[in-house]
Structure formats: structure tokens, C-alpha cells
Amino acid sequence: MKLFINGEWVSEELDVFDVVNPATGEVVGSVPKGGAKEAKVAADGAYESLPAWAERSAYERSAILEAWHDLIAEQKEELARLMTMEQGKPINEARGEIAYANSFIKWYAEEGKRIYGETIPASSPDKRLFVVKQPVGVVAAITPWNFPAAMITRKVAPALAAGCTVLIKPASQTPLTALKLAELAEKAGLPKGVLHVVVGSTSDISKAWQEDERVRKLTFTGSTEIGRTLMSEAGQTVKKISLELGGHAPVLVFEDADIDNAVQETIASKFRNGGQTCVCANRIYVHESIAEAFITKMKQAVEQLKVGNGLNEETDIGPLIDEEAVDKVLTHIRDAKDKGAEVLTGGNSSDGLFIEPTVIAGVTDDMACMSEETFGPLAPISTFKTEEEVVKRANDTIYGLAAYLFTTDLSRGIRVAEKLDYGVVGLNDGGPSVAQAPFGGFKQSGIGREGGHEGLEEFLESKYVSLKM
Numbered sequence: 001m002k003l004f005i006n007g008e009w010v011s012e013e014l015d016v017f018d019v020v021n022p023a024t025g026e027v028v029g030s031v032p033k034g035g036a037k038e039a040k041v042a043a044d045g046a047y048e049s050l051p052a053w054a055e056r057s058a059y060e061r062s063a064i065l066e067a068w069h070d071l072i073a074e075q076k077e078e079l080a081r082l083m084t085m086e087q088g089k090p091i092n093e094a095r096g097e098i099a100y101a102n103s104f105i106k107w108y109a110e111e112g113k114r115i116y117g118e119t120i121p122a123s124s125p126d127k128r129l130f131v132v133k134q135p136v137g138v139v140a141a142i143t144p145w146n147f148p149a150a151m152i153t154r155k156v157a158p159a160l161a162a163g164c165t166v167l168i169k170p171a172s173q174t175p176l177t178a179l180k181l182a183e184l185a186e187k188a189g190l191p192k193g194v195l196h197v198v199v200g201s202t203s204d205i206s207k208a209w210q211e212d213e214r215v216r217k218l219t220f221t222g223s224t225e226i227g228r229t230l231m232s233e234a235g236q237t238v239k240k241i242s243l244e245l246g247g248h249a250p251v252l253v254f255e256d257a258d259i260d261n262a263v264q265e266t267i268a269s270k271f272r273n274g275g276q277t278c279v280c281a282n283r284i285y286v287h288e289s290i291a292e293a294f295i296t297k298m299k300q301a302v303e304q305l306k307v308g309n310g311l312n313e314e315t316d317i318g319p320l321i322d323e324e325a326v327d328k329v330l331t332h333i334r335d336a337k338d339k340g341a342e343v344l345t346g347g348n349s350s351d352g353l354f355i356e357p358t359v360i361a362g363v364t365d366d367m368a369c370m371s372e373e374t375f376g377p378l379a380p381i382s383t384f385k386t387e388e389e390v391v392k393r394a395n396d397t398i399y400g401l402a403a404y405l406f407t408t409d410l411s412r413g414i415r416v417a418e419k420l421d422y423g424v425v426g427l428n429d430g431g432p433s434v435a436q437a438p439f440g441g442f443k444q445s446g447i448g449r450e451g452g453h454e455g456l457e458e459f460l461e462s463k464y465v466s467l468k469m
């Protein structure tokens, strides 16, 4: 593969780095190692192509997004296989992610036509006041490895629909999907210079864009730790920012829950992508009166999950992304056992980067898994007595991205959802993320929203015009 810079596929004399399949350790591709020079050329191109792209009508931009969507749909299987080989997720999940990623392109191809302004009644009879929306300008997007397609299109689709030009730095572990998406965008007729993909020396690329006054927006998905750094750096040139950061999702299962649904939805949330999502259930609180029933059903269901190479159709749980990720999960399991938790199923790693889906019970709040993001296939179960107690425990974290609650009492569902300090709440639903709804976190889980009309506003500026007659 080559880098996509200024409408050209670039490799030149650059060194390359390998992309490795986490399931097998095999090299699945190699990519030129871009740096400050490539980052600047891309920023030059994005800045120079901005006026023409911004001046296109929303309908022209929409048509190109629709064409991109259709090409992705045509190549869904190839894209899914590429994603599984570089990130490890089961092929069925990869197919699902391509569809999810494509849904953002489809949704924003339409929503870009609804960037409305407003008129405002003037306090002075000789004035007319109105507000227009304009693209924020050149956007830099830094994206993670866990959703190699969706975390790109969730940013790029609204940015392009708004009339912005985009610089992408995908995760070094999963650049191939991003480069393939850029190739399809070029085929769809995206004009030269509107979209760029640069990967390699992350610090050099990021530094070049952060220091570049022409880059007016930074949008990032990844760890809270890196988010803090990027927020501080972006402040030096007062860039607009969107941050989708870490999470530590609580699951609250009340005594009046539909236990079968709660188990099904909790497993869907917990073990999607092997537990490597920012909205995964990270701690599960079950009312003491139904704990035995819930735990029995959870254990039985989790024991059915199949661990293996994501390219096998029957695989439910693929490898983790790297050794560091495996070590973190095993550390959380050991810590919990040392503090008294019981391993009901799983708990072992095998063949490099695979960890069995693991359920532990008898969990207490002093255990690391109950406060640190595990980012792996570990389901810790704790019990509670009262609604007030469990809401307090659920909110006792620096994070505020996603939370889930299960109850058949509608009043309780609304009451508790309102009390949970989280940007996304699944009420009897373990999979709330969709393109048409705003996704984002409270507290140290981020700033801004992605998806829905709010996700488009992130790439727009409001301009107030006052006309004196």
C-alpha cells in the first residue's frame, strides 16, 4: 500500500513498516512510514483544495458521498476480510462494522443538505439579522485501531458533507482499511486534495498538524490519556476539538429485569470486538435477589462463545490487538482473584493474543477491573441492594461514555437513565450506537458528539450577519 497524499499514491523513498495479523503474527501488508514532510504536503493540499470543495453545493458533495457509499457496499466482503486480518475481529463483526461505517456516509450524504441557518428579529427596525453555517475548514482526524473503518467514516462523512477537507492519521496497527477507504473515495470522484491518509511517525505527523494554524479542527478517538495531550496541544492554535475517549461502562440489572434479555444484551456489549470497544460493559451490577439466576445464565451463554481466528465464520472472539492488551486483561483477572473474586469460566490466555471470554463473580469495588478500563473479554459481576446504592456506584468514575440498565419498570428505567452521568444510555439495549444518534461522553470520556445532526455541527462554524438597510 502507499500513502494517499494530495490525490497521489505516495511511497517514494520512504521506509516501510509491516502490518501484522494479530491472530497469526503473519505480515498482511506494508505501508510507507510517513512523517512531518508528508504531513505538511497533505496539509498544503487540504488547505489549497478547501475553497473549491466548500463552494460545491451540498447536493454535489452528497452525490460523491453516495457514490463512495455504493463502492464500499460493493467491496464489503474484501474490506471486511482486510479489517479482520489487520485488527483480528471476527469476520461477521467486520462485515457489521463495514455496514455501520457505511451508514455514516449514507446518513451524512443526506444530512449535509439540511445545514440550515436562521433569521433573527432585529431590535432595530433598520436592521436584518441572519446566521449562516460555514465549514470549519481543514480537519485533522486521528483514529484508533478498534474500529478501523467506522471511526474514520464517523468523522470523515460529516466533515466532507459540511464542506471541510480532511487529514487522517489512522492507527499504526490498522492502516490498511483506512487506505482502502481512501482509494474508494478517490474512485467515487472525491476531488484531489480533499482527503489525505498519512501514517508512520505518529508524533511527527501529529505535531505537524497541531502546529499548523491552517488546521482548524482536531477530531480524535482513542484513550483518555492521549486525548488530554491532544487537547492541550490543540489549544496552542485554538483549534476546535472533538474527543471520543475511554469509557468504563456500568451495567445495572434490577430485580424486575427480563433476565434473558439482560444476559443477551450484556454479552453483546461486553464481548463485541473481544471487549475492545469504548462502550463495552466493564462492570456488571446485579440486584442480589436475581444474582444467582443471572450468573447461571451468563456463565452458560459465555461458555458457548468460540475463540479463534476471525477469518473462521464460527469465531465469536478473536485475538486482542497486542501483548500489552493481553497483559492488561490478565492483570485485571489476577488482581480480582487476589482480592477474592471467583472465576466462573475462562481466565486463561492461549496462542499468543487469545484470551478466553471470562466471567468472574464476588467482585468488589476495590478491584482494578471496577475502575480501570479493561478493554478485553472480562465480565466482572458484583451485586447491589438498592437503586440509590447502584446509581451512586455506577457514577463513581472519571468516565461518562456509555451505561446500560435493565428493568421492566418504565418509570424506573427513565428515572435511572436520567440519574446516570453518561452520554449514551442503553435501556434494555446493549447496542445503542447508530449513525442517526449523537454519540459522546460526559466527564473524561470526551468532548463533542459524533453521529446525528450534532455530529455535523462539529464541523461547522456559525456566522452572524447584521445588515443595516
Ligand SMILES: NC(=O)C1=CN([C@@H]2O[C@H](COP(=O)(O)OP(=O)(O)OC[C@H]3O[C@@H](n4cnc5c(N)ncnc54)[C@H](OP(=O)(O)O)[C@@H]3O)[C@@H](O)[C@H]2O)C=CC1
Binding pocket: 142, 143, 144, 145, 146, 169, 170, 171, 172, 173, 202, 203, 206, 221, 222, 223, 224, 226, 227, 229, 230, 244, 245, 246, 247, 277, 278, 373, 375
Ligand atoms: N474511546 C475509544 O473509542 C477508544 C479508547 N481506547 C483506549 O485507548 C487505550 C489504548 O488504545 P490505543 O489505540 O493505543 O489508543 P491511543 O489513544 O494510544 O491511540 C489512538 C490513536 O492515537 C494515536 N496516538 C497515540 N499517541 C499519540 C500522540 N502522542 N499524539 C498523537 N496521536 C497519538 C495512535 O497512533 P498509533 O497507532 O501510531 O499509536 C492512534 O492512531 C485502550 O486500551 C483503550 O483504553 C482505544 C481505542 C478506542
Ligand SMILES: O=C(O)[C@H](O)CS(=O)(=O)O
Binding pocket: 146, 147, 150, 151, 221, 244, 276, 277, 278, 279, 433, 439
Ligand atoms: O470507539 C469505540 O469503541 C466505538 O465508538 C464504539 S461504537 O461506536 O462502535 O459503539
